[in-house]
Every structure is written in structure tokens, then in C-alpha cells.
Amino acid sequence: MNKITVHCTVNHKPVVVETEPNKRLLDLLREDLGLTSVKEGCSEGECGACTVIFNGDPVTSCCMLAGQAEGADIITLEGISVDGKPDLVQQAYMESGAVQCGFCIPGMILVTEALLAKNPNPTREEAKQALSGNLCRCTGYTKIVDAVLLAAEKMRGEASR
Amino acid sequence: MKPFDFYAPSTVEETLALLDQYQNSVALIAGGTDLTLELNERKASPAVVIDLKPVRELDYIRVENGRFRIGSMTTHASLAGNEMIRQHVRLLHDATRQVGSPQIRNLGTIGGNIAQSSVAGDGLAACVALNADVTLRSVRGERTMNINDFLTGEGVQKRNSLAADELLTEISFPVPDPKHTATAFYKLAKRKSLAISVIAGCLVVTVDDDGICTAASMRAGALGRYPMRFEGAEAYLVGKKLTYNTMLETLPMMHDQVLEANRSRPWSVFYKKEGVQGVFKKLFADVLGQLGLEEVQA
Numbered sequence: 001m002n003k004i005t006v007h008c009t010v011n012h013k014p015v016v017v018e019t020e021p022n023k024r025l026l027d028l029l030r031e032d033l034g035l036t037s038v039k040e041g042c043s044e045g046e047c048g049a050c051t052v053i054f055n056g057d058p059v060t061s062c063c064m065l066a067g068q069a070e071g072a073d074i075i076t077l078e079g080i081s082v083d084g085k086p087d088l089v090q091q092a093y094m095e096s097g098a099v100q101c102g103f104c105i106p107g108m109i110l111v112t113e114a115l116l117a118k119n120p121n122p123t124r125e126e127a128k129q130a131l132s133g134n135l136c137r138c139t140g141y142t143k144i145v146d147a148v149l150l151a152a153e154k155m156r157g158e159a160s161r
Numbered sequence: 162m163k164p165f166d167f168y169a170p171s172t173v174e175e176t177l178a179l180l181d182q183y184q185n186s187v188a189l190i191a192g193g194t195d196l197t198l199e200l201n202e203r204k205a206s207p208a209v210v211i212d213l214k215p216v217r218e219l220d221y222i223r224v225e226n227g228r229f230r231i232g233s234m235t236t237h238a239s240l241a242g243n244e245m246i247r248q249h250v251r252l253l254h255d256a257t258r259q260v261g262s263p264q265i266r267n268l269g270t271i272g273g274n275i276a277q278s279s280v281a282g283d284g285l286a287a288c289v290a291l292n293a294d295v296t297l298r299s300v301r302g303e304r305t306m307n308i309n310d311f312l313t314g315e316g317v318q319k320r321n322s323l324a325a326d327e328l329l330t331e332i333s334f335p336v337p338d339p340k341h342t343a344t345a346f347y348k349l350a351k352r353k354s355l356a357i358s359v360i361a362g363c364l365v366v367t368v369d370d371d372g373i374c375t376a377a378s379m380r381a382g383a384l385g386r387y388p389m390r391f392e393g394a395e396a397y398l399v400g401k402k403l404t405y406n407t408m409l410e411t412l413p414m415m416h417d418q419v420l421e422a423n424r425s426r427p428w429s430v431f432y433k434k435e436g437v438q439g440v441f442k443k444l445f446a447d448v449l450g451q452l453g454l455e456e457v458q459a
Contacts, residue, residue, distance in 0.1 A: 001164035021167030133262025
């Protein structure tokens with residue numbers, strides 16, 4: 001087996017990493033790059049915990065091989081915060097009380113970021129649709145959807161809080 | 162994951178050369194939503210993996226000479242978001258927008274869905290109902306065949322006709338005439354998202370100016386190895402005025418066909434003989450509404 005060299009942009013920084021091809025993108029991010037916000041849940045694309053933003057779109061990184069990152073622009077939760085402080089989406093999740101154990105939250109927040117980048121004013125139904133690939137096993141989705149809508153308000157500069 | 166060599170060609174030509182070189186030891190990765198899991202679980206252990214994502218020339222949706230031509234690397238998300246598909250081929254729009262989850266739809270491709278030929282492939286069922294053609298290429302040349310002929314177990318994977326050196330490059334079908342043809346898809350599944358089809362109902366009907374049915378394609382995925390064709394029901398509709406009541410008369414035929422096909426299956430799947438009727442009632446109401454013939458609540 002020949003090693004591969006992957007050139008990509010991860011969290012706004014260019015990265016060159018030599019790795020084994022028989023690895024998932026999830027493993028490349030967690031093990032080679034130490035980005036442990038990318039969670040391994042079901043390992044079969046059903047729970048959304050391993051979601052990353054890949055060239056602007058949310059994808060499950062357990063369903064991709066490391067080599068497929070070549071040339072890609074990848075954002076993980078580590079790339080969301082601003083100067084080490086939570087961004088508006090993260091603030092909205094905290095203020096809405098949307099986080100319980102937190103395991104699903106990196107995926108949820110990345111899906112929210114990708115949604116709001118394309119649709120700054122989603123309806124509740126559109127927010128639920130966007131989150132339909134992410135499972136939370138603690139409690140439920142009401143406050144998570146609230147957080148998406150609050151984040152949208154904040155990003156539009158309308159939130160009073 | 163067992164070791165393999167990884168290739169990421171950027172053109173069809175390079176891909177075909179690699180396929181020719183490695184033949185039976187290759188796995189092609191289209192969206193990867195099946196293959197990556199199979200590799201990870203060591204259910205697949207190819208010596209070589211070829212990533213098709215960089216082959217940009219296989220990602221397109223075009224209309225040429227009255228036919229939709231869709232590149233095999235077009236994702237479910239691209240199809241579901243395409244306005245021409247939504248307007249002209251509701252069946253394919255509704256099938257692709259319900260595949261897996263948003264994340265899966267951003268990765269998974271129509272070509273992967275067809276080449277994988279899963280029992281429950283919704284894109285596959287939709288293309289079968291549309292009587293699509295598929296184009297296969299290899300260094301030996303190119304062949305285009307009807308998707309029904311493609312779905313035989315003679316190929317390298319015993320799932321379809323793909324030979325070891327062949328690549329599925331294109332799916333094509335005629336653009337339906339919106340005044341006379343309506344298409345519909347209804348997915349029966351255990352939940353709304355991340356669901357595998359229990360029945361993937363597909364309906365294409367064509368009527369003349371008097372509302373007489375001139376052609377019908379009635380198919381459903383997840384009822385057999387390949388999308389089931391309800392030939393008796395199709396023949397019953399052709400030549401008759403298309404009404405909800407006439408369409409309901411085909412339900413006993415579908416019931417009997419599903420019952421017969423699933424006789425050797427566990428009792429737990431017998432509900433499908435009832436389920437198929439509910440699915441097709443929805444489809445009948447959908448196409449009648451689209452054609453402006455009848456408003457029905459199904």
C-alpha cells in the first residue's frame with residue numbers, strides 16, 4: 001500500500017498531510033489533525049455526529065475516505081469560533097439551552113452554519129429539514145431548532161438579547 | 162480497513178485506463194455512502210480504490226434533443242435542487258430529495274445508486290419507471306442500454322450488467338411532455354429522514370387530449386430483487402379514461418402480485434401487499450392532480 005499526500009484547507013489554513021489511504025476522512029481529521037470535535041457516532045452516516053462542512057456543504061465524514069479531501073475546503077467546529085470566542089451560532093445554542101450532553105452538537109452547529117450561509121432567514125420547517133440528518137439522543141429537538149432560528153436572528157442583527 | 166492503493170483520476174479516460182489495468186481488484190467510489198462503510202467494516206477489500214469525485218465531466222444535468230442527460234456523478238442534492246427536474250420529472254425530484262439525509266444527499270450520486278443496484282435504491286426505481294437508458298464505457302468502447310436490460314446479474318458484481326472494466330457514465334430519458342405526462346414518487350418508510358424504503362412507489366402516466374391513458378409505467382422498489390413492474394395494472398389502464406376510480410380497480414392486481422412475489426419471504430413482509438395499495442392511491446391522486454384531471458384526497 002502506497003501512502004498518499006493530501007493537500008487541503010482545514011479551518012481556513014492550508015494543510016499538507018501524508019497518511020494511509022485506508023482511512024476515513026473522519027479518522028484523518030481526528031487522528032492525523034487532532035480535530036476531536038468531529039465525533040464518531042454510528043459510523044454509517046445515520047447520526048450526523050461526524051458532520052463537517054466540505055466545500056460549503058455538510059457531509060458525514062465517516063462516509064468519505066481520507067484521500068477524497070484532496071483540494072477540498074473543510075470546516076470543523078474548531079474553525080467556527082472567532083478569536084477563541086463562540087460565534088453567533090454557538091452563542092445561540094448556549095442561550096437557547098440547546099445543549100445537553102453535547103456529543104451531537106458539533107454536527108448540529110456545522111449544519112446550522114451551512115444552512116444560514118445559504119438561507120439567512122429559514123422557516124422553522126426549513127431548519128428542521130436541514131437538521132434532519134443529525135440525531136440527538138439526550139432530549140429532543142425543540143430547543144435546537146429554537147437555537148437555529150435565534151442564530152439566524154442574531155446574524156441578521158435582529159436579536160434583542 | 163484493509164490496505165489498498167488509492168487513485169483519484171480527473172478524467173473519464175484516465176479512469177477507464179485504471180479500470181482496464183486493475184479489473185477485478187478495483188472498487189469505484191462515487192458518493193462513498195455505501196462503499197466507505199463496506200471498507201470500514203471489511204465487507205469489501207479491494208486492492209485498488211478509484212475515487213470518481215474529481216471526474217468533474219461526469220457531473221451534469223442537460224437537456225439535448227428532447228432528452229434529459231444526467232452524468233453519473235450528479236449528486237442526489239443536485240438533482241433534488243434542479244428546477245428543470247422539479248418541473249418536468251416530479252418522480253425523480255421526489256425520489257432524490259428523500260434519499261438518506263442532507264449530508265448523504267450531498268455525497269451520494271445517481272450513478273452510484275444505479276451501479277450499486279440495491280434492492281431499496283430509490284434513484285434506481287425512479288430511473289426504471291422512467292424507462293431510462295444507461296451508458297457504460299470502457300477502453301473497449303461505449304454501449305447504451307435500457308435500464309431494464311442493465312438489471313440482470315450477469316456483470317462482475319452479479320447485480321447488473323457492468324463488466325469489470327466498465328464505468329457507468331450517463332443516464333438519459335425523454336423529457337416528459339407536461340400537458341400529457343405526469344410522474345410521481347411515494348416513499349413508504351419507517352420514519353421521515355434517514356429511512357430505507359419499505360416500498361418506493363413510482364408512477365408515470367401519459368394521456369391524450371381526451372384524457373384517455375396511452376401509456377403507464379407502474380413500478381415499486383423494495384418489493385423484489387429489482388423494482389417490481391405491475392404489467393397487468395399497466396395494461397388495464399391503457400386505453401381507458403384516466404380517473405381515480407379506474408385506477409383504484411388495479412389495486413387488487415397489485416395486491417395479488419406482491420403476495421405472490423413474497424410467498425417465500427418471512428410473514429413480516431406480508432403487510433407490503435396492503436402497503437402497496439396505500440402507496441399507489443397516493444400516486445394516483447398525485448398524477449391526476451398534476452394533469453388537472455381530478456382532485457382527490459388519498
